[in-house]
Structure formats: structure tokens, C-alpha cells
Amino acid sequence: MTEGSESHGVRSSPLWFGPEDRPLFGWLHVPEFGQARGGVVLSPTLGIEAVNARYTFRCLADRLAKAGFAVLRFDYDGTGDSAGADDEPGRVDAWLRSIRTATALVKGLGLFRVGVVGLRMGATLAAEIFGSGSTSINDLVLWDPCASGRTFLREQSALWTFTLGAEARGDGSIETPGLVYDKDTVAELSALVIANGDGDGDGPMADRVLVLMRSGRTGDRRMNERLAMPHAERRDIRGQEDLVDVQPDAATVPEETVAAIVEWLALGAEPATNVPIDPNAVGRTRATVVVAPDGASIEERAVSLGPLGLFGIMTSRSESGGVSGGEGDKLAPAEASPTILFLNAGVIDHIGPARLWVRLGRQWAQAGLQSVRFDLSGIGDSPVHAAQSSQVIFSTEGLDDVADVLRAVGPGDPSNAVLVGLCSGAFYSIAGAIDEKVRGLCALNPILTFKLPVADSNEAWATQEAPEGRREISGGMKGWVRTMPAYDRINRIVQRLPSATWWIINRVAVETPPALRLKKAVDAGVNVLVIAGTDEGRWLKRGEGGTLRQLERTGRFRMEVIPGLEHTLFEASTREVAVGILTEYVTRNFGAPG
Numbered sequence: 001m002t003e004g005s006e007s008h009g010v011r012s013s014p015l016w017f018g019p020e021d022r023p024l025f026g027w028l029h030v031p032e033f034g035q036a037r038g039g040v041v042l043s044p045t046l047g048i049e050a051v052n053a054r055y056t057f058r059c060l061a062d063r064l065a066k067a068g069f070a071v072l073r074f075d076y077d078g079t080g081d082s083a084g085a086d087d088e089p090g091r092v093d094a095w096l097r098s099i100r101t102a103t104a105l106v107k108g109l110g111l112f113r114v115g116v117v118g119l120r121m122g123a124t125l126a127a128e129i130f131g132s133g134s135t136s137i138n139d140l141v142l143w144d145p146c147a148s149g150r151t152f153l154r155e156q157s158a159l160w161t162f163t164l165g166a167e168a169r170g171d172g173s174i175e176t177p178g179l180v181y182d183k184d185t186v187a188e189l190s191a192l193v194i195a196n197g198d199g200d201g202d203g204p205m206a207d208r209v210l211v212l213m214r215s216g217r218t219g220d221r222r223m224n225e226r227l228a229m230p231h232a233e234r235r236d237i238r239g240q241e242d243l244v245d246v247q248p249d250a251a252t253v254p255e256e257t258v259a260a261i262v263e264w265l266a267l268g269a270e271p272a273t274n275v276p277i278d279p280n281a282v283g284r285t286r287a288t289v290v291v292a293p294d295g296a297s298i299e300e301r302a303v304s305l306g307p308l309g310l311f312g313i314m315t316s317r318s319e320s321g322g323v324s325g326g327e328g329d330k331l332a333p334a335e336a337s338p339t340i341l342f343l344n345a346g347v348i349d350h351i352g353p354a355r356l357w358v359r360l361g362r363q364w365a366q367a368g369l370q371s372v373r374f375d376l377s378g379i380g381d382s383p384v385h386a387a388q389s390s391q392v393i394f395s396t397e398g399l400d401d402v403a404d405v406l407r408a409v410g411p412g413d414p415s416n417a418v419l420v421g422l423c424s425g426a427f428y429s430i431a432g433a434i435d436e437k438v439r440g441l442c443a444l445n446p447i448l449t450f451k452l453p454v455a456d457s458n459e460a461w462a463t464q465e466a467p468e469g470r471r472e473i474s475g476g477m478k479g480w481v482r483t484m485p486a487y488d489r490i491n492r493i494v495q496r497l498p499s500a501t502w503w504i505i506n507r508v509a510v511e512t513p514p515a516l517r518l519k520k521a522v523d524a525g526v527n528v529l530v531i532a533g534t535d536e537g538r539w540l541k542r543g544e545g546g547t548l549r550q551l552e553r554t555g556r557f558r559m560e561v562i563p564g565l566e567h568t569l570f571e572a573s574t575r576e577v578a579v580g581i582l583t584e585y586v587t588r589n590f591g592a593p594g
Helices: 047-066 091-107 121-130 149-164 183-190 221-227 255-268 353-365 397-409 424-436 458-463 487-495 499-508 514-523 534-541 545-553 572-590
Strands: 005-007 010-017 024-031 038-043 069-074 114-119 139-143 174-176 179-181 208-214 232-237 286-291 297-305 310-318 339-342 371-374 417-422 440-444 527-532 557-561
Touching: 010 047, 010 091, 024 047, 024 091, 038 047, 038 091, 038 121, 038 255, 047 069, 047 114, 047 149, 047 255, 069 091, 091 114, 091 121, 091 183, 114 121, 114 255, 121 139, 121 149, 139 255, 149 174, 149 183, 179 183, 208 255, 232 255, 286 353, 297 371, 297 397, 310 353, 310 397, 339 353, 339 397, 353 371, 353 417, 353 572, 371 397, 397 417, 397 424, 417 424, 417 572, 424 440, 424 514, 440 572, 514 527, 514 534, 514 545, 527 534, 527 572, 534 545, 534 557, 545 557
Parallel strands: 038 069, 038 114, 114 139, 139 208, 208 232, 339 371, 339 417, 417 440, 440 527, 527 557
Antiparallel strands: 005 010, 010 024, 024 069, 174 179, 286 297, 297 310, 310 371
8 A cells, every 4th residue: 555645744654444345435634743632524426527526526635624624535335445436236325325434434533523525416315314313423514405306306317418419318327427327316316305304314514514515505494404503513615617527627625615614614623632544554564355256356546656646546466365476556567467457537636537546447458458547747646746737737746757667667677658548648558658668558549739838928939948858748729829829729720631641730730640650559569449420530530541541451550430439438338348448458458467
């Protein structure tokens, strides 16, 4: 297990906890001095909202730890890095059980006070648990709670329909961005309601309750009646729409709300006796997340990668019941089969789009392939480089990160790896594949028209030089084109020109055409798979059909265009087509020998 991180007055460590056969994954944040006056459990929301809020939860956990709390943020059963799958039966019971398990862990630390912060559906689930009186806590924050599971599903389904034009599935299930709720889960979730209850359903929830509602929203009448308790305080908050109602790369931390939560919980913890806590002594350092049909254990452990300590999770097959590949966070030398490396897709962290990297890593481990899914610097749970900003999708630091990870995973042979990336992750994967001449590359909907380093304007973008010692990736129109006074209008016209004309444009006005970037990888001896949607495939092919046919003749290049493939892979049906192609390609070309 990685020793976690220490920075800015906080120590944090990854851990698995709960049942041995169904472990949950989380992070424990504690004050740097190792003593806490209270504990807090952060209960996330579901689906794309959870993706948007992951970085905000990390910020909230750090700030609560600075205020003297031990804070556990975690993934529900079948979500994130926890064991299980999102299509298994009994989802709602599993999520409720996850909150109880997380709360029990924090209570077991012997702290003076224990509180829970639930966001959106996390608040609705928490209200279901603590309103029954079966589990008691001191403080409960209901952050923008959903009045019911039905309301949440209706909102998410409408968002998906508006975004993609998706139609109703007709089988009672509901598809939302990146997640499909089967008909049983829809029924179970719809039954969850924050309202006046009978018997066990109308308890006080906690000693203190803080309800944070979006400014301008009156809220559901029955929910308002349920939460109108003498010990409950209601406040209006701003900025919530910019956290959960936007695309992941546009989500922003609601600073005022985070500060209000920290202040309210800190007030309740005064005075309190500090309790010593060693985060590395809590939970387990590794976990069996899947038992393969042949009885082998698929096991995972957190790893610290490269000199910066990028965060990753290694997945491997173990025949003997122990995690293969070394002790602690030292990585085993790469064997004959390459290690699969999964990169971020934009600001989506190491779990991947629609949790795809988790799913594929565990599935491919059953075929004997070791994998590491990791966060680039400034994204997810990885630290930042000096003077680097967090949540930046394209950065020059990412080029160094990929090289560092390849050397950490394969210190004797960094080339013995297969890089898998979507969108910006594909961009970095291609650069790393060319530099290190890795064995394989799987690029999904690659974006190859960016130039690094990237500035805020076209003029700066065209003239900015790479820092000394830092190489540059060039893509898109050449600088002299981008600085033309009528560039925007010219660019719109150029984009509509026929494909045949683009061969000339690529040679005259484009710095490095996407197809020629892929050619560099093939020329370096890399086995390349490109999976693209209709639009992305057209951008890659325009003017370069001959080049791509030449690459296919080498036997080291394959390109598959999936009609209608949604760029982020959040849409289920076309995502499954991509999964089938990926799995067949990787296991056939790189599967464990014998």
C-alpha cells in the first residue's frame, strides 16, 4: 500500500475496509499532527454527479482534516474502486449497507463526535439510514438532498435525453450518463423518499442537522415537513448548479458551501478531546475484489508512481491468495506479458469513463494481464507539480507523468506496456507510445489537434514556446494560420472542405496531421488500435485515407469506427461495442502466455 500523502497540514491514505469478500475502497484524511477531535463520513451522490463531485469531496476532506477531523470518503459497493458491479441485484441495499459500514469504521476510531455529510442522493440515502434510528450519529449535513429517488432518476434521465437525444429503453430500466439502472433498482430507488414517515421513519436523524438547499428552490413539501425539526438548521447555498449540473470538465468547487460545512461541523466539535490516529493502521492495504471462475483471486493495491508519487491502483491475478508483484508499494518488474496502463479521460479520474477502467482491469486480470489505472498530476487523487494547477486536462506535465509511470511500472523495460486512453488520455498515450516505443497502444476517440503548452488565446497559443528542456507536442493549424486576423472565420470554412482537399491542407497549414501522429507510433514499432466514433473517425481520416491504408498493411495498425459512439463512452450500447473490440484486441495480442 502506498503511504499516502502529506501536504498542507493533512495526511491521507487509501484503504480497503468492510467485508473481506466485498471490500469497499476509500481515503482516510487526518490532521498532519495525527490527532483528531471528531470524525466525518462523506457520502457521495450517484452516477455522473458523483464524477463531478469527486474533486470537491477531496477538497472538503482536506479542509475538514485541517480543522481537526478524521475524514473518510469512500465508494459505494459496485462503484468507484470498491468491489462489485453496478448491474448486480440489490443495489440500493448495498449502498445503504456501504454507508453503515463506513460510519462503523469511523466510529471505531474512538472519536468524540461522528458526523455524516451526504450530497444529493447520498443525502437521501443517509436520511433513510439515520432517520430510522438504527444507527446514531452526532451531526448530519444534507447537502442539496433529492426529495426522492424517483426525482433523482427523472432529473438524470431528462439530462441524458437532452444531451444525447436518447429514447426510453422500454424494459423498465433507466439510462443516465454513464450508468444504467435496471428495473429492480429503479423500483428500489424510487421508493426512497425524504418525507414524514410512520414508526421508525420519523426519527431525529442526528443530534444536529444542517440542510443545505439551492437558493431559490422551495423544495418538496413533504421533504420540507420531514426536515422541519427543532434541531435542524436550513440554509440556502449558491453554486450548486456549477458542481452537478454541468459536464465534468466544467465542474467547479462551491467554495462558500464547503466553507459553511467545515465551519458548522467545527462548531459542533467544540470542546472535544483529541484522539491519536494513524491512518496507515486503519483498514487494509490490499484486497481481493473478484474471485475468478477458476478460483484465482483478482487482487488490488494502491501504488505510488514516480518521483511525484502519482496515485494508482494495480490489479493482478494471484493464484496463491496474496497480491502478486511485490510488497508494499514497490512494483514488480514487468514479466513477459506487458502491464496495461489506463490513463485519465479529461478530468475523469482513474476509474475511467462509466467506471470502464475498473471493469476492464479486473476482467483482463482473469486472463493473466496486470494493469495499473492511475491519475495524472493534478487530477483525481494525484498530487500536483510545483506551480501546476489542479484539474487541467491538457498540460505539459502530463507528458512527464506518463514517462515516469512507465519507468515505475517497468524499471527494467519501460517499453513492456500497453497504454489505453480516451480523448486527452489517448493524446498522452500516443505521445508516450512514440517516446518509449511501448508494445501496444489503444487510443479511443483521440484528440490530436492540441499544441502543448496551451495558453488562453490563439495568439499566445501560436507563439508560446515550450519551457527549456521540455519538448513540445504540435497539432492543429500552424502558427501563421492561427494568427491571421480572420482565423476563426477561415477555420470554419476550412473545416467544411471535402476530404480530398485536406491532403493539401495537411501539408501546408497543419502542424502534424492526426494520421501522421499515428504513423509515428507505428513506425516506432508500436501495435496500435484506434477506436473512434463517426465524427472523430472522419477527423482522423480526412485527407489521409492512403496513409491509414498504408499503416494497416504493416499489420501493426487497426482502426475501428463505431457509428454513433458517444465521445465520452457514457452511452451504454455503443460503449459495449467498443469494450468487445478492446477486449478481443488486448487479450489476443498481449494475453498471458500459456
